[in-house]
Amino acid sequence: xxxxxxxxxxxxxxxxxxxxTMTAPAANAQDVTTGSATATILAVLSVTATQALNFGNVxxxxxxxxxxxxxxxxxxxxxxxAAAANISCYFQLPEFVALANGSDRMTITFSSTxxxxxxLDAAAPSTPSAPGLGATLNTNPxxxxxxxxxxxxxxxxxxxxxxxxxxxxxxxxxxxxIVLTVAYLGT
Amino acid sequence: xxxxxxxPPTSTRxxxxxxxxxxxxxxxxxxxxxxxxxxxxxxxxxxxxNRTARLEINNPGTTPQEVTIAFAYGLPESDSIGxxxxxLQNTNVTDPRSAMEWVKAFPRxxxxxxxxxxxxxxxxxxxxxxxxxxxxxxxxxRSKESEQTIPKPSEEGSITTKLNMIMQTAIMLxxxxxxxxxxxxxxxxxxxxxxxxxVVTMDMENRGNVSYVGVLTCRLLDTNKKEISRxxxxxxxxxxxxxxxxxxxxxxxxRCSVEVSxxxxxxxxxxxxxxxxxxxxxxxxxxxxxxx
Numbered sequence: 001x002x003x004x005x006x007x008x009x010x011x012x013x014x015x016x017x018x019x020x021t022m023t024a025p026a027a028n029a030q031d032v033t034t035g036s037a038t039a040t041i042l043a044v045l046s047v048t049a050t051q052a053l054n055f056g057n058v059x060x061x062x063x064x065x066x067x068x069x070x071x072x073x074x075x076x077x078x079x080x081x082a083a084a085a086n087i088s089c090y091f092q093l094p095e096f097v098a099l100a101n102g103s104d105r106m107t108i109t110f111s112s113t114x115x116x117x118x119x120l121d122a123a124a125p126s127t128p129s130a131p132g133l134g135a136t137l138n139t140n141p142x143x144x145x146x147x148x149x150x151x152x153x154x155x156x157x158x159x160x161x162x163x164x165x166x167x168x169x170x171x172x173x174x175x176x177x178i179v180l181t182v183a184y185l186g187t
Numbered sequence: 188x189x190x191x192x193x194x195p196p197t198s199t200r201x202x203x204x205x206x207x208x209x210x211x212x213x214x215x216x217x218x219x220x221x222x223x224x225x226x227x228x229x230x231x232x233x234x235x236x237n238r239t240a241r242l243e244i245n246n247p248g249t250t251p252q253e254v255t256i257a258f259a260y261g262l263p264e265s266d267s268i269g270x271x272x273x274x275l276q277n278t279n280v281t282d283p284r285s286a287m288e289w290v291k292a293f294p295r296x297x298x299x300x301x302x303x304x305x306x307x308x309x310x311x312x313x314x315x316x317x318x319x320x321x322x323x324x325x326x327x328x329r330s331k332e333s334e335q336t337i338p339k340p341s342e343e344g345s346i347t348t349k350l351n352m353i354m355q356t357a358i359m360l361x362x363x364x365x366x367x368x369x370x371x372x373x374x375x376x377x378x379x380x381x382x383x384x385x386v387v388t389m390d391m392e393n394r395g396n397v398s399y400v401g402v403l404t405c406r407l408l409d410t411n412k413k414e415i416s417r418x419x420x421x422x423x424x425x426x427x428x429x430x431x432x433x434x435x436x437x438x439x440x441x442r443c444s445v446e447v448s449x450x451x452x453x454x455x456x457x458x459x460x461x462x463x464x465x466x467x468x469x470x471x472x473x474x475x476x477x478x479x
Contacts, residue, residue, distance in 0.1 A: 177351045182354075
């Protein structure tokens with residue numbers, strides 16, 4: 001692993017501290033500076049869940065669809081890495097959400113148009129409702145192809161879905177896992 | 188073939204700093220919201236001379252992250268039209284180039300606090316008598332928030348859902364032994380004109396004993412060999428690979444050709460000493476004028 005010199009790391013610390021001052025509350029300035037450990041690393045790959053897919057309250061017998069274009073409720077994944085690098089993105093999506101005690105479960109579906117892949121960078125962040133010109137709209141979350149990190153070093157995936165409660169669905173809080181796996185194709 | 192350490196050119200260093208600046212900006216802008224971890228480097232390299240390596244995982248977010256490390260096997264594979272993806276295989280791996288069974292990671296489970304980091308160490312214990320070349324595995328770094336809370340229904344008798352977002356990064360691990368040879372060939376190519384682009388597909392085959400890690404460049408040329416457009420991508424050829432590239436015609440209607448080049452030089456995302464220098468391949472493809 002290659003490391004930057006102390007002088008360069010110091011410069012990077014100043015850059016990070018400056019950004020922290022501009023973009024985060026004062027209490028977080030220290031946090032960002034502490035994150036300088038990442039500045040010693042040549043190349044990184046990061047996948048983050050910026051927002052969980054949220055269906056809000058659901059009622060017995062009434063299916064509810066959450067569109068991937070919803071700024072407030074779509075699932076948002078952010079991928080950060082080497083600019084323009086080709087990546088493989090693979091979703092493992094649940095077929096059911098279940099109560100914690102396992103006593104009941106509810107169908108959840110993802111259609112072949114429930115995802116958007118956006119490549120705008122952090123300087124002009126995209127949103128589910130405005131994913132930008134370079135975005136691949138209404139694509140299949142189970143078969144994401146041609147995915148790459150944006151020129152600015154980041155890409156985003158917006159995900160929608162549908163839950164289908166039965167007429168006698170037990171009231172309560174249901175949960176399941178959505179797994180996104182990302183790999184570089186060029187290494 | 189033995190790699191040598193060289194000082195990166197200024198343009199390479201600039202590119203790295205540009206990338207770092209972008210990354211820092213992204214983290215600064217998303218750090219308060221995001222749940223996930225940062226993994227580096229993007230390739231873990233081991234060899235018969237250096238049987239240990241490390242990976243650093245950083246949690247830039249504001250909540251603790253539960254992280255697990257696992258091994259899988261998966262090479263970049265292409266479909267019939269040149270889309271490439273990595274399909275991970277966790278069990279029943281029969282490829283003799285798999286290193287999955289003889290590499291270990293420490294630790295394999297951890298909780299990383301906000302702004303904390305953890306070093307993962309790898310130790311390889313290869314079987315005796317391995318043929319020269321490269322052996323591969325994927326390090327799967329799985330992260331999720333360590334405190335999962337399910338929202339309570341805001342109305343009595345109603346239903347709520349909580350979808351736990353779990354992130355996995357699959358990092359390539361390579362073990363190198365003996366004499367290394369990086370060699371690739373273009374075994375087929377096609378260029379077809381559409382309304383506004385030329386679509387180039389290339390079949391490549393690895394003929395060495397290591398992954399061919401390099402840069403693929405396509406230049407669209409007019410009849411006077413003047414460049415109309417170009418596109419470039421990093422790639423890694425492990426066995427066979429088909430790649431599809433699109434080149435804008437930029438309004439040109441006359442006959443044209445595509446010049447294709449493959450080289451292991453010019454990778455700005457990898458340390459030069461980590462790239463095995465390989466052969467350079469040049470090819471020219473005449474563009475089929477028919478619409479598709």
